[in-house]
Amino acid sequence: MTRQRVGAWGVALEDAGLDTALVLEVINRTLDEDLSWGPDVTTGAIFGPTQRGRARVVSRQAGCLAGVPVAAAALHVLADRNGDDASTSILISDGNRVRPGDAVLEIEAPLRTLLTAERTLLNLLGQLSGVATATAAWVDALGDSGVRVRDTRKTVPGLRVLQKYAVRCGGGVNHRMGLGDAALIKDNHVAAAGSITAALEAVRAHAPGVTCEVECDTLDQVREAVAAGAQLVLLDNMPADEMAQAVQIARPAGVMTEASGGLTLPDAPAVAATGVDYVAVGALTHSAVVLDLGLDMV
Numbered sequence: 001m002t003r004q005r006v007g008a009w010g011v012a013l014e015d016a017g018l019d020t021a022l023v024l025e026v027i028n029r030t031l032d033e034d035l036s037w038g039p040d041v042t043t044g045a046i047f048g049p050t051q052r053g054r055a056r057v058v059s060r061q062a063g064c065l066a067g068v069p070v071a072a073a074a075l076h077v078l079a080d081r082n083g084d085d086a087s088t089s090i091l092i093s094d095g096n097r098v099r100p101g102d103a104v105l106e107i108e109a110p111l112r113t114l115l116t117a118e119r120t121l122l123n124l125l126g127q128l129s130g131v132a133t134a135t136a137a138w139v140d141a142l143g144d145s146g147v148r149v150r151d152t153r154k155t156v157p158g159l160r161v162l163q164k165y166a167v168r169c170g171g172g173v174n175h176r177m178g179l180g181d182a183a184l185i186k187d188n189h190v191a192a193a194g195s196i197t198a199a200l201e202a203v204r205a206h207a208p209g210v211t212c213e214v215e216c217d218t219l220d221q222v223r224e225a226v227a228a229g230a231q232l233v234l235l236d237n238m239p240a241d242e243m244a245q246a247v248q249i250a251r252p253a254g255v256m257t258e259a260s261g262g263l264t265l266p267d268a269p270a271v272a273a274t275g276v277d278y279v280a281v282g283a284l285t286h287s288a289v290v291l292d293l294g295l296d297m298v
Contacts, residue, residue: 009076009088012069016094022161027074029158030120031081040116047111053297055114056091057105057125059098060292064136066094066166067128068105071121075107078117084110095169097136104293118295127159128166129291134284135170141268147276150175150258154282163285175280182211184234196221197228204229213258222246226253235276237261243274251275 013020057071072088079086086109092098105125107114138149150173155163164174176182183203185196193199196214203212213232214225219242225233226249233250235243235257243259250257259271260280271279 009069009072012090013073016069016165018069018165019161023070023073024077026158026162027070027077027120027124030124031074031078031117034120035116040112043112043115047115049110049112051111052109053111053114054106054108055295055297056103056107057122057293058296059102059104060100060294062097062099063129063133063291064095064097064170065092065104065129065291066132066169067125067162068092068094070128070162071105071125072107074121074124075109075114075117078120079109079113082110082113084113086110086113095132095171106298107295122293122295124162126290126293127156127288128162128169129293130288131163131166131285132170133291134288135167135172137265138268138279138281138284139171141265142272142279145272147272147279148173149279149281149284151284152280152282152286153178154286156285167284170284172284173278182213183207184213184215185230186215187217187236190215196224196230200225200228200230215260216246219245219249222249226250226255230255232256232258232277234258234260234280240270240274243271243276247275 010020013023068090072090075086075088089106091106092102092104098104135149142149151164151167152175164177167174176184185199185203189199190196193202200212200214211231213234214230215234215236216222216225217236222233233255235246238246247257256277258278258280259276263271263279263281
């Protein structure tokens with residue numbers, strides 16, 4: 001990837017806690033996907049290189065925003081490629097709720113650049129805002145219970161860091177970013193190792209400083225995981241009454257609990273009432289419906 005100019009839009013990415021180089025990689029890959037069959041023939045035929053325009057990105061529905069600085073960066077990356085001057089102004093920041101008709105980003109650029117970048121910036125912004133919106137719905141459903149919703153590794157390939165950023169924008173918290181920042185001992189690990197205790201001891205010996213979580217299907221497994229020194233137990237597909245019992249087993253030992261397995265929004269009150277610390281929802285990232293946003297010429 002060629003080095004690109006990083007101006008105020010790059011600062012906006014950094015202020016959001018995003019890795020500018022990673023975002024540029026995603027944007028360049030996405031633009032290249034759109035331009036692999038040649039330049040934008042429609043826009044190039046209609047507009048000359050000096051014609052400029054203004055546009056606003058507007059939400060078509062209610063939701064929670066994530067990725068506005070990423071969308072702005074997409075416009076600037078293409079402008080940089082084309083040797084154009086462009087400006088963007090973020091009108092509503094990530095993490096804020098929007099209503100239909102709210103303008104979130106204003107753009108001024110050559111029309112060839114503006115309209116060629118349109119789909120890339122909207123795809124990224126809509127996808128990330130869809131994740132944030134799904135997360136915010138869980139946050140609302142859990143209310144003041146103290147239970148936090150968090151994501152999984154069931155993410156769109158290549159978009160994990162951005163999707164997990166979107167979860168944070170929606171008010172959720174992140175689980176593992178990858179396979180190396182925490183250990184999660186699942187059923188297949190236990191089956192191959194012979195027991196929860198054996199698997200946990202092997203992880204501790206190999207990576208003593210890593211947080212260890214154990215997936216449990218039964219209360220007996222919860223007891224074994226707690227006795228073996230797990231720091232968190234994942235309660236997989238347990239009914240609410242068993243979850244509540246698992247919490248009573250884990251909490252006195254200082255072990256945190258996480259509900260998981262096909263949870264949907266209507267389940268939120270019952271799961272929260274069990275006293276678990278977290279609910280894990282893979283659908284935040286693998287099944288989020290994009291937030292409908294459009295680009296309107298001014």
